[in-house]
Amino acid sequence: EVQLVESGGDLVQPGGSLRLSCEASGFTFSSYGMNWVRQAPGKGLEWVSHITSSGTIHHADFVKGRFTISRDNAKNSLYLQMNSLTDEDTAVYYCARAASSSLNCFENWGQGTQVTVSS
Amino acid sequence: EIVLTQSPGFQSVTPKEKVTITCRASQSIGNSLHWYQQKPYQSPKLLIKYASQSFSGVPSRFSGSGYGTDFTLTINSLEVEDAATYYCHQSSSLPWTFGQGTKVEIK
Numbered sequence: 001e002v003q004l005v006e007s008g009g010d011l012v013q014p015g016g017s018l019r020l021s022c023e024a025s026g027f028t029f030s031s032y033g034m035n036w037v038r039q040a041p042g043k044g045l046e047w048v049s050h051i052t053s054s055g056t057i058h059h060a061d062f063v064k065g066r067f068t069i070s071r072d073n074a075k076n077s078l079y080l081q082m083n084s085l086t087d088e089d090t091a092v093y094y095c096a097r098a099a100s101s102s103l104n105c106f107e108n109w110g111q112g113t114q115v116t117v118s119s
Numbered sequence: 120e121i122v123l124t125q126s127p128g129f130q131s132v133t134p135k136e137k138v139t140i141t142c143r144a145s146q147s148i149g150n151s152l153h154w155y156q157q158k159p160y161q162s163p164k165l166l167i168k169y170a171s172q173s174f175s176g177v178p179s180r181f182s183g184s185g186y187g188t189d190f191t192l193t194i195n196s197l198e199v200e201d202a203a204t205y206y207c208h209q210s211s212s213l214p215w216t217f218g219q220g221t222k223v224e225i226k
Contacts, residue, residue: 037163045155045163045206047215060214061120094162104210105153107174109162 002026002108004095009113016085016117022078022095022110030073033098035106036080038091038115048093049080053101085117121145123207125218133226138194140221142207147187151211154183154192157220158203166205167192199225 008020020036036048049069050058057069068081078095093113096106122145132138142152150170155163165174167183170190180195194201202225207218 044220045157045208045217047208047217050213050215058213099168103168104151104215105165105168105208106155106163107165107168109164111162 002097004097004108004110006093006095006110006113009093009115011116011118012085013119014086014117017081017083018085018115020080020082020093020095020113020115024076024078024095024097027097029071029076031101033101033104034069034071034078035096035098035104036069036078037094037096037106037109038089039094039112040088040091043091046091050098050104051078082115085115087117089115090117091115120214121148121209121212121216123209123216123218125205125207125221127221128219129222129224131224131226132197134199135196138197138201138223140192140205140207140223142185142190142192142218144188144190144209144211148209148211150186151209152183152185152190153208153210154181155206155208156201156203157206163206194223197223197225201225 003025005023033052035050051069066084070079095110097108099107124143154167157163171183204220204222
């Protein structure tokens with residue numbers, strides 16, 4: 001069974017940093033593209049970042065160099081380093097697995113981790 | 120950026136009714152359109168991938184169609200457990216985008 005477990009969400013002050021983690025199990029992690037998707041309170045879904053199985057990275061424009069996605073295949077883990085956080089980054093952040101290395105629908109999702117940016 | 124526009128934004132439906140949700144893309148995306156269901160306080164779940172392919176384990180009352188710019192999610196014979204918000208998502212070109220969501224309420 002595919003499992004994705006996010007962690008690292010917290011309350012942080014504006015301008016602060018956080019590192020989110022997603023631990024994967026139940027599949028060959030290194031073979032799949034992975035994503036971060038977020039959802040602000042009462043709002044819809046918003047794609048944040050993608051990393052392919054080979055390590056190619058794509059970010060949404062609003063990231064503006066503040067966030068970095070990475071992966072450690074040896075640890076079956078996905079990360080999102082978030083810097084220069086603003087209140088607009090307050091959201092639940094989901095880790096989502098792509099269908100394959102080249103098919104980019106989100107077949108599996110974690111339970112999410114809450115990031116709150118507030119002074 | 121490709122904009123996805125869903126309609127309606129909200130629908131109140133009686134059980135066993137048929138539900139149709141549309142998603143229109145601002146430019147052609149082929150069949151790279153996917154549908155998700157999100158129930159309150161839960162993570163989204165994939166229902167339909169690549170416009171019309173049902174994801175494993177999804178009840179057969181859910182179906183999808185469309186190509187290019189116009190897509191439809193159909194729920195035949197709505198059940199109480201289908202109360203949720205439904206989102207479309209395109210993976211044709213970066214940045215990947217979602218529709219704004221359609222909330223389906225049970226009357």
